Each structure stands twice: as C-alpha cells, then as structure tokens.
Amino acid sequence: MSKTLIRGAKVLGGEPQDVLIDGETIAETGTGLDAEGAEVIEAGGKVLLPGLVDLHTHLREPGREDSETVLTGTRAAASGGYTAVFAMANTFPVADTAGVVEQVWRLGKEHGYCDVRPIGAVTVGLEGKKLAELGAMHESAAGVTVFSDDGKCVDDAVIMRRALEYVKAFDGVVAQHAQEPRLTEGAQMNEGVVSAELGLGGWPAVAEESIIARDVLLAEHVGSRVHICHLSTAGSVEIVRWAKSRGIQVTAEVTPHHLLLTDELVRTYNPVYKVNPPLRTERDVLALREALADGTIDIVATDHAPHPHEDKDCEWAAAAMGMVGLETALSVVQETMVDTGLLDWAGVADRMSFQPARIGRALGHGRPVSAGEPANLTLVDTAYRGQVDPAGFASRSRNTPYQGRELPGRVTHTWLRGKATLVDGKLT
Numbered sequence: 001m002s003k004t005l006i007r008g009a010k011v012l013g014g015e016p017q018d019v020l021i022d023g024e025t026i027a028e029t030g031t032g033l034d035a036e037g038a039e040v041i042e043a044g045g046k047v048l049l050p051g052l053v054d055l056h057t058h059l060r061e062p063g064r065e066d067s068e069t070v071l072t073g074t075r076a077a078a079s080g081g082y083t084a085v086f087a088m089a090n091t092f093p094v095a096d097t098a099g100v101v102e103q104v105w106r107l108g109k110e111h112g113y114c115d116v117r118p119i120g121a122v123t124v125g126l127e128g129k130k131l132a133e134l135g136a137m138h139e140s141a142a143g144v145t146v147f148s149d150d151g152k153c154v155d156d157a158v159i160m161r162r163a164l165e166y167v168k169a170f171d172g173v174v175a176q177h178a179q180e181p182r183l184t185e186g187a188q189m190n191e192g193v194v195s196a197e198l199g200l201g202g203w204p205a206v207a208e209e210s211i212i213a214r215d216v217l218l219a220e221h222v223g224s225r226v227h228i229c230h231l232s233t234a235g236s237v238e239i240v241r242w243a244k245s246r247g248i249q250v251t252a253e254v255t256p257h258h259l260l261l262t263d264e265l266v267r268t269y270n271p272v273y274k275v276n277p278p279l280r281t282e283r284d285v286l287a288l289r290e291a292l293a294d295g296t297i298d299i300v301a302t303d304h305a306p307h308p309h310e311d312k313d314c315e316w317a318a319a320a321m322g323m324v325g326l327e328t329a330l331s332v333v334q335e336t337m338v339d340t341g342l343l344d345w346a347g348v349a350d351r352m353s354f355q356p357a358r359i360g361r362a363l364g365h366g367r368p369v370s371a372g373e374p375a376n377l378t379l380v381d382t383a384y385r386g387q388v389d390p391a392g393f394a395s396r397s398r399n400t401p402y403q404g405r406e407l408p409g410r411v412t413h414t415w416l417r418g419k420a421t422l423v424d425g426k427l428t
Contacts, residue, residue: 006048067396074113080330128153161222168223323399
C-alpha cells in the first residue's frame with residue numbers, strides 16, 4: 001500500500017502539522033513524522049481540509065452528455081477539491097426509479113474521480129403528480145437518501161406532505177426547489193428596480209419564501225427532515241431562522257454565486273448571469289453571507305449546472321438557466337467569507353464538508369482530519385490569486401460567470417481514499 005506524507009500543512013487553517021496517509025486511511029498526524037517509504041508533499045503555508053462534499057450537482061448523464069458526463073463532472077469535482085457529489089435527478093430519463101439511480105451510481109464507481117451519490121426524484125417524471133419509487137431507490141445499490149425534483153418545485157402540498165412522511169421511515173430528506181410556479185410565470189430575473197428598468201419579467205422573492213414557509217410547517221407537522229435548495233433571499237433566511245428556533249428539522253444551502261453576484265449584472269444582458277433562482281440584490285447577498293456565518297444556512301452547495309455553448313450563447317429570453325460551479329466554489333467562498341473575516345477555514349470545512357455529508361448521510365466523507373479516518377482530503381494554496389480561465393476547466397461546459405475575474409485560492413491536491421486524483425493542480 002502506498003504512503004504519502006503531507007508535510008507542514010495548516011489543518012483546517014490551524015497550526016502546521018504533518019499528515020501521513022497509508023493506503024486509504026490517515027495513519028498519523030503530528031509534527032516531525034517519519035517520511036521513510038512515503039511520497040512527500042511539501043505543504044508549508046497551504047491549508048488542508050477534509051474532502052469537500054457537494055449536495056447539489058447536475059452531472060446530466062444520462063441524456064444530456066453534450067453538457068456533462070459523470071466522468072467529466074467528477075473530474076471537475078476533483079479539480080475543485082470535492083471527494084463526493086450528490087447528482088440531481090433531472091436527467092433524461094429522470095432518476096425516478098431504482099434502475100436509473102443505480103446506473104448513475106455505477107457510472108460513478110467506474111470513473112472514480114469522486115464518489116457519486118444519486119439523488120432520486122420526488123415525483124414521477126418530475127411532474128409533481130405522483131410519488132416516485134422512493135423506497136425502491138433507497139433500497140437499491142445506490143442507497144438513495146436525498147430526494148428532489150430540483151429544477152421544478154414540488155408545489156402540491158399534499159404530495160410534499162406524503163414525500164416527507166415516506167422518507168421519514170428511513171431517515172431520508174426531501175430537498176425542495178422553492179419556487180411557486182404561478183408567481184414566476186414568464187419571470188426572467190429578480191423582481192426589483194433592475195427588472196423594472198430593463199423591462200424583464202420579475203421573479204419575486206415571495207415565490208421562494210412562501211414555499212419555504214409552507215414546507216417547514218409541513219416538516220414540523222410530520223416530524224421529518226426538509227432541506228431547502230439554493231436559498232437566495234433575505235426573507236428566506238428569516239423563515240429558516242424562525243423554523244430552527246422552533247426545533248423544526250430544516251437545513252438550507254446557498255450557492256457560491258448567490259454569495260457574490262447581484263442582479264445588477266443582468267444589465268449586461270449576458271445570459272451567463274441567467275440562473276434559477278435568479279441573482280438577487282446586494283441586500284440579499286449580505287444577508288446570505290451573514291446567515292452562512294451564523295449557521296442559519298448550513299452549507300454551501302454549487303448547483304453546478306453545465307450547458308453547451310449553444311444553450312447559453314443566445315438572446316437572454318431563450319438562454320438556459322444555470323452556471324458551472326464545482327471548479328470555482330472554494331475560491332468564491334474564500335473571497336466572500338474567509339477574506340472578509342466571516343468564516344475561518346474550520347468554518348469552511350464545516351459548511352462545505354462536515355455538514356453536507358451529515359445531511360446527505362455520505363458515510364466516509366466529512367470526517368475529521370485525524371488518524372484512523374478515510375483519507376479524503378484537499379490541499380489549498382490560499383495565497384494564490386489568479387484570473388478564472390474556463391478554457392482550463394475539466395467540466396465539459398464553460399458557462400461560468402467568473403471568466404476573467406480574479407479570485408483567490410487554488411486547490412493543488414485532492415485525495416479520494418488515499419488515491420491522488422489531483423496533483424499540483426493537474427488531474428491524474
């Protein structure tokens with residue numbers, strides 16, 4: 001079994017330590033560890049984190065391999081420091097049966113750049129009318145624990161209640177895309193001053209907030225777990241904060257782009273900024289950052305949404321919604337949360353590894369960097385600053401809002417159960 005000694009890394013941003021990997025496991029941590037027989041990684045000044053876990057990734061396979069595949073998506077994940085991703089169900093065919101989720105799971109096993117945990121659809125075909133095979137997906141080889149119709153909202157309260165009741169039996173969680181469909185018909189961007197000036201259909205904050213309010217009450221009534229996808233408004237923050245104060249089992253995520261970008265960028269009419277939920281106001285951005293810092297928002301999730309060139313390089317109204325995010329997420333979090341003093345690196349590890357692994361029940365991930373734990377790790381050069389160049393992305397798609405933007409931090413190494421998937425910034 002191979003050995004690797006990571007020398008002098010700041011574990012979770014703390015004091016420098018050595019970390020010895022032996023096979024698939026962290027064998028020892030400390031200072032002055034014996035390097036005999038080990039490959040040595042000189043990590044002085046760099047931060048060592050547990051491998052990142054993304055609870056919200058679109059891998060597009062099966063059906064939209066022109067956008068992304070499990071192979072290219074997991075390569076992008078490893079480039080961004082991720083060792084596990086949860087793959088959303090809005091594929092073609094929809095991941096609403098045991099057969100489809102097992103297909104995605106096996107593709108992840110074959111390609112191996114990170115672990116792939118399929119998310120099952122809540123309803124058949126994402127149509128919101130009939131519950132999908134939740135139990136069969138859970139009992140399949142994929143062991144599905146998270147269910148979501150992401151891309152669409154489970155807007156029927158009765159269906160949502162039944163889903164919450166069903167997953168409670170095996171400690172599953174329903175992840176809701178909170179978007180009241182009637183309130184967002186024809187919506188193109190955030191409803192506010194900018195949408196009024198541009199004459200684009202507005203997407204009101206209440207369309208998100210009303211669904212979250214309903215669903216936390218349903219979760220309380222049923223006694224089940226609900227997770228809020230890509231929370232984006234200051235009002236949503238307050239509803240989740242209230243629900244948590246009542247002991248309701250609610251968790252929430254925020255995307256990197258909602259921590260940094262605002263609806264002012266839509267003035268460019270560049271479809272790269274078109275996303276669901278839409279970019280909101282500066283007030284919302286600041287509220288989201290504060291909520292992530294104080295734990296009201298539990299995690300950062302990328303909502304990595306790859307699209308081929310032709311689906312984005314067109315007029316705004318016709319463009320697909322979504323942004324790629326796996327390869328830039330940690331840099332954006334450093335820019336918005338660490339470099340601003342809102343979170344330290346231990347906090348980043350909590351929001352991007354420990355908590356998403358806990359919510360999704362991703363065994364072996366989100367574990368402490370200590371002896372006896374699986375060697376799922378990522379090493380970050382936090383002093384680095386550079387411009388984002390999508391030409392170098394591992395993802396099959398290039399629809400990033402950060403092209404040419406200078407961001408801090410660079411993942412240099414990623415290990416999945418002791419195997420290096422990224423070395424000196426290059427995939428193995």
